[in-house]
Amino acid sequence: MSRIFLLFWMSIAAFSLSACNRSTDTRPPLPEEIAAVVKPFYEAVRRGDQKAAEKYVAPGFIDDSRVQFAEMSGILKDAPRPAPAIQQRQGSGAYLTFAAQDGKMWITSEVRVVRYRNKPMIEYWDVTTTEKAPEIVTHTQDMKRYTSYALMAVAFAALAGLALLIWVVRNRTHIISPEATIETRRVTATVRNREG
Secondary structure: OHHHHHHHHHHHHHHHHHOOOOOOOOOOOOOHHHHHHHHHHHHHHHHOOHHHHHOOEOHHHHHHHHHHHHHHHHHHHHOOOOEEEEEEEEOOEEEEEEEEEEOOEEEEEEEEEEEEOOEEEEEEEEEEEEOOOOHHHHHHHHHHHHHHHHHHHHHHHHHHHHHHHHHHHHOHHHHHOOOOOOOOOOOOOOOOOOOO
């Protein structure tokens, strides 16, 4: 009976381990120095505060940023906050993609942060809307699904290995040596010669 409980608790443990860290928010975190630039920039854009947003934009991109600011601010103002979808390091800066879903529409924002006079600043930013999920989000969802299948397969293999180990330990005497058979010998009587 105790082996059944052991098997039961081991299977519960294996399934629990395979279900760990399955949060839906598995997006990469932003490094602190990049977040110190990107988060206040997006807040200023959402508010429509162009002066506050320009503090975080590199001087070479300010003119281009002014041209698109009103349109991009209008898109982000009513949309849910985009969350980081991917981050790629590029030399002394980073290229970030943010995504959010608003009903059937997807809002995607791309930001390139570089070092300008040893200070992170935004060199490029863009906001787009599409009806289809961004390719990176679709790819990430597929990878999550495949990873969960792989974890389930590993858990199943671990349980099968555990069951095999328990079976071998339980039946090891039968495997090493066969069952002892009862000997059947004829009883013989020996008579000693008492003469002599």
